[in-house]
Amino acid sequence: MKLSDDAQGLVSKRSSMTLFSDNTSHYSHRVRIVLAEKGVTVDMITSDSGNPPAELGDLNPYNSMPTLVDRDLVLFESKVMMEYLDERFPHPPLLPVYPVARAESRQLMHRIERDWCALVDAIQNSRSDNVVSKSVKELRDGIVSIAPIFNEKPFFMSEEFTLVDCCIAPILWRLPSLGVDIRPSKQSKPLMNYMDSMFNREAFQESLSDQEQELR
Structure with a gap:
C-alpha cells in the first residue's frame, strides 16, 4: 500500500528509526524489549492509546501503537516489527537459525496472541464484569498450567532467549495490575523463577516506561 504524500513527507524528515510507543500497552512493550536486547538507539515518541500523536494518523491507517518508522518503511504490527528488527540487527539473534525451530517459535x-493476549485485552477493555472475571480466571489458569515447563529449559521452551519471551514477559509483568494472582506453590515455583529471571534482565529493565515501572 502506497503512503500518502503527507506520510512520505513525514518519513523523509526522519533520519533515524522512530518508535511510536504506547506507555502502557504490552504490544508496545514487547517491541521495546527487542530494541533494548539489540542495543538499538531509536527516537521514542511515547503517548497513550487515548491520545496518539497527531502525525501518527498520517503514517498508520489504523492510528495505532506501536508504529515503527525506519527510513521509508512504516510498520504497525508488533510481531512484524519484532522479526524485522531481528533480521535488521542480527546480533544477538532472537529467533532460532533452523527453519523448523523458527516456525515453532512463530x-x-x-x-500467545490467541490464548493470552486476547484475555489481557478483554480484561483491560471490556465493560462487562462477567467477561473480565472470566478472562482473569482463564488467564491465571492458563499461565499456571504451563509453569512446569520452566523446569526443563531456562526460557520459554528454549535454551536461548527468543522473541517468544519478549511476548510473554510484558504480560507476566502486568499480572498484578490485571488482577491475576499467581500464588507461590510447588507447581508455580518454576514460573516464579522464570519471571524473576526475565524481570531482572538489563534489557527488560531498560524497556520499562515510567508507567510500567509503577505496575509492580
Missing part, C-alpha cells in the same frame, strides 16, 4: 507467538 507458532508459539501465535498461540
Whole structure:
C-alpha cells in the first residue's frame, strides 16, 4: 500500500528509526524489549492509546501503537516489527537459525496472541464484569498450567532467549495490575523463577516506561 504524500513527507524528515510507543500497552512493550536486547538507539515518541500523536494518523491507517518508522518503511504490527528488527540487527539473534525451530517459535507467538493476549485485552477493555472475571480466571489458569515447563529449559521452551519471551514477559509483568494472582506453590515455583529471571534482565529493565515501572 502506497503512503500518502503527507506520510512520505513525514518519513523523509526522519533520519533515524522512530518508535511510536504506547506507555502502557504490552504490544508496545514487547517491541521495546527487542530494541533494548539489540542495543538499538531509536527516537521514542511515547503517548497513550487515548491520545496518539497527531502525525501518527498520517503514517498508520489504523492510528495505532506501536508504529515503527525506519527510513521509508512504516510498520504497525508488533510481531512484524519484532522479526524485522531481528533480521535488521542480527546480533544477538532472537529467533532460532533452523527453519523448523523458527516456525515453532512463530507458532508459539501465535498461540500467545490467541490464548493470552486476547484475555489481557478483554480484561483491560471490556465493560462487562462477567467477561473480565472470566478472562482473569482463564488467564491465571492458563499461565499456571504451563509453569512446569520452566523446569526443563531456562526460557520459554528454549535454551536461548527468543522473541517468544519478549511476548510473554510484558504480560507476566502486568499480572498484578490485571488482577491475576499467581500464588507461590510447588507447581508455580518454576514460573516464579522464570519471571524473576526475565524481570531482572538489563534489557527488560531498560524497556520499562515510567508507567510500567509503577505496575509492580
